[in-house]
Amino acid sequence: MLQHFSFKPMFENKQLPGWTFSFFYKQARYSGEYLPDGSIKWTGGSHPPEEETVKKMIHELMLFHVYD
Template sequence: MIQHFSFRPLYENQQLPGWTISFFYKQNRYEGIYEKDGVIKWTSETPRNEEQIKKMVHELMLFHVYD
């Protein structure tokens, strides 16, 4: 389960979509850039079970950003 999920706009003017994300998963901290098309570019190490984590991140972004 993802814990301490946070996101911030990538651009100051907030007119361009894109967000920085960070969270903990199994006691490891992960950071990345969530682009407007849902692509995640990891700025930290890539998680071992990346596809499963991507699904969880997409759900959180849909709930927090696109709701």
Template sequence: MLQHFSFKPMFAGGSLPGWTISFFYKNQRYTGDYMPDGNINWTGETPVEEEQVKKMIHELMIFHVYE
């Protein structure tokens, strides 16, 4: 489960191309850039369970950004 998930637009005005994300997973902080096509460019360490984490991020982004 992701904790303290946050996102903000990469550029002022909230227009694309993407969002900066941060969260805690298993007591470790991760950061990255979430792109409009769903790709994530990690700006720090990549989570060991990357595919599982990506699914959780996609669900959160769909709920908060695209709905």
């Protein structure tokens, strides 16, 4: 389960798509960019274990918060 998930627009013009996000997973902090095509680019030098499972959780959260 992702904890303390937060996101914000990449650009000041909020009409342009793209968001940065961060969260904790298994007591480690991860961050990345959620791009307009739904792809995820990890920042901060590492990606979480069970990456595909985590990506699914991120997609669900972004759909709920951004595209609602």
